Amino acid sequence: MALMDIRNWKISGIAAAVPRNVIENSDYSVLSALEKKLLIKTTGIERKHVAEKNQTTSDLCEVAANKLLDRLSWNREDIDLIVFVSQSPDYYLPATAIILQNKLNLSSNCLAFDVGLGCSGYVYGLSIVASMISAGHLKKALLLVGDVSSSTVSLFDKSTYPLFGDAGTATAIEFSENSSGQFNMMSDGGGFETIIIRDGGIRNKVSKESFDLKEIGEGISRRDLDLELDGLEVYSFSVSKVPPLIKVLLKETNTMPEDYHYFVMHQANRLMNETIRKKLKFTKEQSPYSLKDYGNTSSASIPLTICSELSGKVETENQKVLLCGFGVGLSWGAVTLNLDKITCLPIIEV
Secondary structure (H helix, E strand, O other): OEEEEEEEEEEEEEEEEEOOOEEEHHHOOOOOHHHHHHHHHHHOOOEEEOOOOOOOHHHHHHHHHHHHHHHHOOOHHHOOEEEEEOOOOOOOOOOHHHHHHHHOOOOOOOEEEEEOOOOOHHHHHHHHHHHHHHHOOOOEEEEEEEEOHHHHOOOOEOOOOOOEOOEEEEEEEEEEEEEEEEEEEEEOHHHOOOEEOOOOOOOOOOOHHHHOOEEEEOOEEEOOOOOEEOHHHHHHHHHHHHHHHHHHHHHHOOOOHHHOOEEEEOOOOHHHHHHHHHHHOOOOOOOOOOHHHHOEOHHHHHHHHHHHHOHHHHHHOEEEEEEEEEEOOOEEEEEEEEEEOOEEOOOEEO
16 A cells, blocks of 8 residues: 655645536436435535536636635745646547646746546545655645536436536645645555546547437436446445545654544545544544535535535644545545644635
8 A cells, every 4th residue: 555654745725626617416307206315314415506608627726726825825936836626628639637737827938737536636646646745846836626527417317417516626845844744645546437428538539429318217317428436335445445545644743633633534425424433533623514505516615515514623723633535436545644723714705
C-alpha cells in the first residue's frame, strides 16, 4: 500500500463553486412517490446543482480559484503549479489545466497538467501537489478539482440521475515548514467496470450506436456514452475496503478516531458513508455531510463539504482532519492533516 509522510506543505485556502440551477429529487418523474421517499432516505440527497448546457467543470473551478486568490491576496506571478483533477475536462486535448493557467492570468513559468480521477481525486491531487512542493523549489500551487457529472448521466436512469450534482473547487497550497500530511492510497483496476462510461475513449470510439438509448431494466435506460454504475458492487467495495485503509493510516500515525475534529468522506450516499463511519467508530458530530443540498459531486465532494459545513471552524481554529475519497477506478485514499485557520469561502453559486 502507498503510505507517504509528505512534509513542508499546507492548505492555505479552499473555495467551491456550484451552478445556480437546482433540481429537486422530489420532482424526478421516473420514480414513484414511494421510490422518491426511499431514495432520499437512503442516499440523503434531496437536491443537486446542475450545470447549464455550456457550463463546464473548468468554468466552476475558474470562478472558485479567482475568488480564493483575491481573498488570499496571492500574487498570481508567484503560483508555480496548477493541477486540474477531473473526469469531465473541456477537451480530449489540450489539458484543461493549461487553459486555466491562461484564464487565471498565471505566469507561463507555471507548471500545469491534468489528472483523470473521480471520487478519490481530491486526496490523490493533494498527494501530487504536496509531493512536488516538498521535493523542490515550488512555493505556491492551485489544486482545481471537480466534475460536471450531469453531462454523462441519463435522465432515464434512476440508478444514477438522482445522485450526481456538479461542482468545481479550488485549493490553495503552499510551502510551509513543520507542516505535513500522512497519506494512504490504493487502487484495484480489476473493478474498472463497476463505474464506467463505455464509449468515447480510444478503446470504444464514438459511433452511431453510441447514441442509442438502451433499456437495461425498469427505470434504467441509457446510452453507451452515459455513466453506468453497479450500486451493489460500489457499496460492497466501499464498506469492505475503506475501513481497513483508514485503520492502517491510524496505526501508522499513532492516532485514534477521537484524536480528529472531523472525518470528511467523499459524499457517495448516506447509507454507505454511515456504514463506514460506524465501522471506524467516528461519531456523527465528526462526520459532516453536504449530500442533502449538493448530492454526490464526485472529486469535488470533500472540499465542497469543508466549505459547506466546516468553514466557520477551519477559519477560526486549528482542526485536525482525516479526509477520505473512494470510488471510480476502483481507487481509494485517505490523508490526515491540519486545517489551521485557513481561508474557507462560503459556497459560490454561478
